[in-house]
Amino acid sequence: MPGPTPPVDPELASLADPGPLRGTPLLDDLRRDSAFLIEERRASVRGPAPDVPVLVCRPAEATGRLPVLLLPHGGGMDAGPARPHLAYYLRVARELNAAVVAVDHRSVPEHLFPVASEDCLTAVTWLSTCAHDLAVDADRVVLLGFGGAGALAGGLALRLRDRLGLRPLGQMLLSPMPDDRTGTATAARPAPPGVGAPRTNEDAWAHVLGGLRGAAGVPPYAAPARAEDLSGLPPTYLEVGALDVLRDEVVTCAQRVWAAGGDAELHVWAGAFHGFDFLAPAAALSRQARATRLDWLRRILVRG
Structure with missing residues (x-):
C-alpha cells in the first residue's frame, strides 16, 4: 500500500493557476518582442x-x-514547438546568450512512435549542416524538455549516442516521463488538489505508443527508462517535484546514470507538484528552481 502524500508547499498551492499551461503564444506575439529574432525554417536531410x-x-x-x-x-505527449513554455525558454536563452531551436514534430496520436523521435533526429542533423548559416555552434547543443518532451529529449540523447556517435553538451529533463510502465508508489497515491491525476500519465503514453504502452519491447528511444545501458550520455540535469507522480521513476533514472559512471544532477523539490513553476512562477520555490536550472546551464556551457 502506498504511504501518505507529502504536504503541498502552501505558497505553490495558493498561487497555482492552470492558465499559463494552457496558453499558447502566437508567433505574431512572440515576434513583437524586439529582444528576439524569430524565424520559421524547414529542417531537411537527404533521404526519404x-x-x-x-x-x-x-x-x-x-x-x-x-x-x-x-x-x-x-x-505531455502533444505536438507544437514548445510554445506554451517558449516565453520562459527565451528568457533563459537571453540570460545565457544562446539560441533556441524548437522542433514542431508531427502530432500524435495520428503519428505514433517513432515519428516524433525521427523528426527530432532530422532537426539535429540539419542543425549540424546549417550551423554556419544559422550562426550557431552545433558542438554546443543542450537538449531541454519538460514532461513528455523530457522523454523525447532523453530518447534523442540515446539515439544520437547509438546511431550517430554524437554526444550533446548536456540534457536538461524537467519532470520528464521516462517510463511508460506507470505503477510506482507515487503514481498509486491520490493526487493533491489541482495536480494532474496518475491516469493522465497513462493516457499520455497511450497517446504516443497506442496499444504498446507497458508491453514488452517498447524501445528506449520512446521511453528512456527502458534502456539497458545509460552510459555515455551527456551531463544530465533531472528535476521533479516530491508530489509528482513521476518522482520515483525520475529518481531511479538518476541512480542508474550514476551507476553507469555518468554525470547526473538531481533535484527533488519538496512540496512541489508537476509543472509547479509554470503554474506558480511567482512562488519562492519556483524562483529557486529556475535559478538552479540557470546556474547548471551556465556551468555546462562554460564547460563546453
Whole structure:
C-alpha cells in the first residue's frame, strides 16, 4: 500500500493557476518582442525523411556563433514547438546568450512512435549542416524538455549516442516521463488538489505508443527508462517535484546514470507538484528552481 502524500508547499498551492499551461503564444506575439529574432525554417536531410518545421530564435543583440537550446514539443505527449513554455525558454536563452531551436514534430496520436523521435533526429542533423548559416555552434547543443518532451529529449540523447556517435553538451529533463510502465508508489497515491491525476500519465503514453504502452519491447528511444545501458550520455540535469507522480521513476533514472559512471544532477523539490513553476512562477520555490536550472546551464556551457 502506498504511504501518505507529502504536504503541498502552501505558497505553490495558493498561487497555482492552470492558465499559463494552457496558453499558447502566437508567433505574431512572440515576434513583437524586439529582444528576439524569430524565424520559421524547414529542417531537411537527404533521404526519404520529410522536412520538419522548426523555430529558430536568437537574442536580437547577440553576435557570433551561439550555443543552442534544442526543444522538442511543449509537454505531455502533444505536438507544437514548445510554445506554451517558449516565453520562459527565451528568457533563459537571453540570460545565457544562446539560441533556441524548437522542433514542431508531427502530432500524435495520428503519428505514433517513432515519428516524433525521427523528426527530432532530422532537426539535429540539419542543425549540424546549417550551423554556419544559422550562426550557431552545433558542438554546443543542450537538449531541454519538460514532461513528455523530457522523454523525447532523453530518447534523442540515446539515439544520437547509438546511431550517430554524437554526444550533446548536456540534457536538461524537467519532470520528464521516462517510463511508460506507470505503477510506482507515487503514481498509486491520490493526487493533491489541482495536480494532474496518475491516469493522465497513462493516457499520455497511450497517446504516443497506442496499444504498446507497458508491453514488452517498447524501445528506449520512446521511453528512456527502458534502456539497458545509460552510459555515455551527456551531463544530465533531472528535476521533479516530491508530489509528482513521476518522482520515483525520475529518481531511479538518476541512480542508474550514476551507476553507469555518468554525470547526473538531481533535484527533488519538496512540496512541489508537476509543472509547479509554470503554474506558480511567482512562488519562492519556483524562483529557486529556475535559478538552479540557470546556474547548471551556465556551468555546462562554460564547460563546453
